Amino acid sequence: MSIDDGLVVATITTSLDGFVAGPNQSLEDPLGERGEELHEWLFSATEPASADVTGEILGGAAVIQGRNMFGPIRGEWPDDAWKGWWGDDPPYHAPVFVLTHHPREPVEMLGGTTFHFVTGGIEAALERARAVAGGGRISVAGGASTIRQFLTAGLLDRLILSIAPITLGAGERLFDGVELGGESGIRLTPVQVFENAAATHVVYDVGR
Amino acid sequence: MSIDDGLVVATITTSLDGFVAGPNQSLEDPLGERGEELHEWLFSATEPASADVTGEILGGAAVIQGRNMFGPIRGEWPDDAWKGWWGDDPPYHAPVFVLTHHPREPVEMLGGTTFHFVTGGIEAALERARAVAGGGRISVAGGASTIRQFLTAGLLDRLILSIAPITLGAGERLFDGVELGGESGIRLTPVQVFENAAATHVVYDVGR
Numbered sequence: 001m002s003i004d005d006g007l008v009v010a011t012i013t014t015s016l017d018g019f020v021a022g023p024n025q026s027l028e029d030p031l032g033e034r035g036e037e038l039h040e041w042l043f044s045a046t047e048p049a050s051a052d053v054t055g056e057i058l059g060g061a062a063v064i065q066g067r068n069m070f071g072p073i074r075g076e077w078p079d080d081a082w083k084g085w086w087g088d089d090p091p092y093h094a095p096v097f098v099l100t101h102h103p104r105e106p107v108e109m110l111g112g113t114t115f116h117f118v119t120g121g122i123e124a125a126l127e128r129a130r131a132v133a134g135g136g137r138i139s140v141a142g143g144a145s146t147i148r149q150f151l152t153a154g155l156l157d158r159l160i161l162s163i164a165p166i167t168l169g170a171g172e173r174l175f176d177g178v179e180l181g182g183e184s185g186i187r188l189t190p191v192q193v194f195e196n197a198a199a200t201h202v203v204y205d206v207g208r
Numbered sequence: 209m210s211i212d213d214g215l216v217v218a219t220i221t222t223s224l225d226g227f228v229a230g231p232n233q234s235l236e237d238p239l240g241e242r243g244e245e246l247h248e249w250l251f252s253a254t255e256p257a258s259a260d261v262t263g264e265i266l267g268g269a270a271v272i273q274g275r276n277m278f279g280p281i282r283g284e285w286p287d288d289a290w291k292g293w294w295g296d297d298p299p300y301h302a303p304v305f306v307l308t309h310h311p312r313e314p315v316e317m318l319g320g321t322t323f324h325f326v327t328g329g330i331e332a333a334l335e336r337a338r339a340v341a342g343g344g345r346i347s348v349a350g351g352a353s354t355i356r357q358f359l360t361a362g363l364l365d366r367l368i369l370s371i372a373p374i375t376l377g378a379g380e381r382l383f384d385g386v387e388l389g390g391e392s393g394i395r396l397t398p399v400q401v402f403e404n405a406a407a408t409h410v411v412y413d414v415g416r
Contacts, residue, residue: 016369016396017383018225034390161224163371165396165412166389175225181374182242188224188373190408193401200398202408204373 006133007157008126010140010147011057012174013038013199014161019168020144027072030085032171038164041199049201053194057160057201061136062129063096064122066146070098070115077104084115092141095132097125099146122149144174151178151186151206159188159204214341215365216334218348218355219265220382221246221407222369227376228352235280238293240379246372249407257409261402265368265409269344270337271304272330274354278306278323285312292323300349303340305333307354330357352382359386359394359414367396367412 014020015038022032031038041049049057071082084090089110097118104117118125129138140150150156180186185208192203222228223246230240239246249257257265275281279290292298297318305326312325326333337346348358358364388394393416400411 014224016222016226016388017381037389163410164389165398167383167387169383169385169387173225175375177377179375179377180224181245181372189405190373190403191405193403193408195398195401197397197399200401200408200410202371 005061005137006135008138008140008150008155009060009158009160010142010150010156011160012142012144012147012162013041013164014174015164015166015168017167017169018173018175019171020142020174021172022168023170025172030068030072032168034166034168035171037166038162038168041162041164041196041201044198047197049194049196049198053196053201056194057162058091058139058141059137060092060094060139060141061133063092063094063139063141064125064129064146065096065098065141066143067098067100069142069146070096070100076102080105080107083107083109086113089113094139095129096141097129099125122146122153122155126155144172144176147174148176148178154208156206159206160201161204162199162201164199213269213345214343216346216348216358216363217268217366217368218350218358218364219368220350220352220355220370221249221372222382223372223374223376225375225377226381226383227379228350228382229380230376231378233380238276238280240376242374242376243379245374246370246376249370249372249404249409252406255405257402257404257406261404261409264402265370266299266347266349267345268300268302268347268349269341271300271302271347271349272333272337272354273304273306273349274351275306275308276351277349277354278304278308284310288313288315291315291317294321297321302347303337304349305337307333330354330361330363334363352380352384355382356384356386362416364414367414368409369412370407370409372407 022035025032090113093112107115187207188204194201230243233240298321301320315323395415396412402409
């Protein structure tokens with residue numbers, strides 16, 4: 001049992017100037033220019049986060065993610081060839097519910113990850129994730145627009161922001177159009193921090 | 209002796225979307241709309257930071273600040289009436305070197321704060337601050353443009369960012385035009401965190 005079993009927890013990495021992807025995203029550069037630098041805390045050879053910290057941040061008994069986190073394809077699925085950005089053994093090791101407007105049969109990968117495709121929006125995805133999570137954490141694994149939808153719908157219990165010590169200057173803003181604090185009714189309260197040399201990971205409780 | 213004696217340490221509070229002041233700054237609203245919310249960690253009646261943490265973050269044997277941090281006046285000093293935003297007993301308790309283009313005699317306040325006016329730019333201010341700091345920390349107490357000048361000139365040893373859990377959506381960007389990471393040659397490394405419920409305070413070493 002973890003302290004956040006049953007909670008809906010979003011995780012994403014942001015630059016110090018509030019971007020979760022750099023400018024000019026493309027198939028070759030899905031995170032935009034310099035966007036890969038955001039994730040040095042995960043992939044750096046010299047100072048990656050420990051497996052424990054990575055598990056605390058990214059772990060989930062079930063995962064929900066936006067379409068862009070699964071692939072670059074727009075419109076109907078052209079065939080069954082695309083199986084995600086994540087290789088044959090994706091890092092989720094759990095059922096992953098991909099938000100899409102286009103139905104597709106589930107795709108079973110190695111290591112316990114199965115991609116399911118949900119066309120009913122975030123509420124439907126959350127219902128399906130809860131049904132298989134066995135009371136464990138439900139991870140909302142980006143991207144930014146999916147996290148904004150969960151935040152503004154009041155469906156998020158926690159947000160874990162990994163703050164990379166860089167600026168990107170332009171790109172996709174995590175909180176584009178989302179007011180936090182003030183009269184928005186959405187209050188974040190920092191409750192825990194994981195530190196490492198490549199990023200600062202702040203756990204926020206989301207309240208109203 | 210503190211571990212950062214002799215270091216040049218900038219401190220500022222930012223929103224999660226990278227703003228250090230809200231939109232529409234004015235004489236009545238020097239931090240812009242909702243800008244005061246940034247500083248709830250200092251002034252909140254319910255969850256202020258402890259005096260120890262506040263001292264660690266804001267303390268300095270000598271202080272350097274931009275003109276806007278001292279007052280709203282532009283051009284020549286009209287008279288001696290304006291003595292800063294900070295009341296008769298400013299929170300600095302140390303010599304404060306105010307960057308300005310317009311000379312003025314020093315202004316001695318209660319509690320050990322004296323405002324000195326420096327017209328030679330950041331290098332001149334730093335030289336004067338070092339001369340009186342007795343080997344102690346030199347605090348660069350904002351605003352954003354002053355911190356950007358120190359960062360890009362390579363004169364900053366540490367940056368302490370107090371990250372308030374709010375968004376402002378518009379206003380003054382802390383890192384406007386400043387690239388961190390990438391090929392900029394400026395590398396921030398988080399080395400320490402002070403947590404409280406109203407903000408997360410991250411101490412960055414500034415390297416090249």
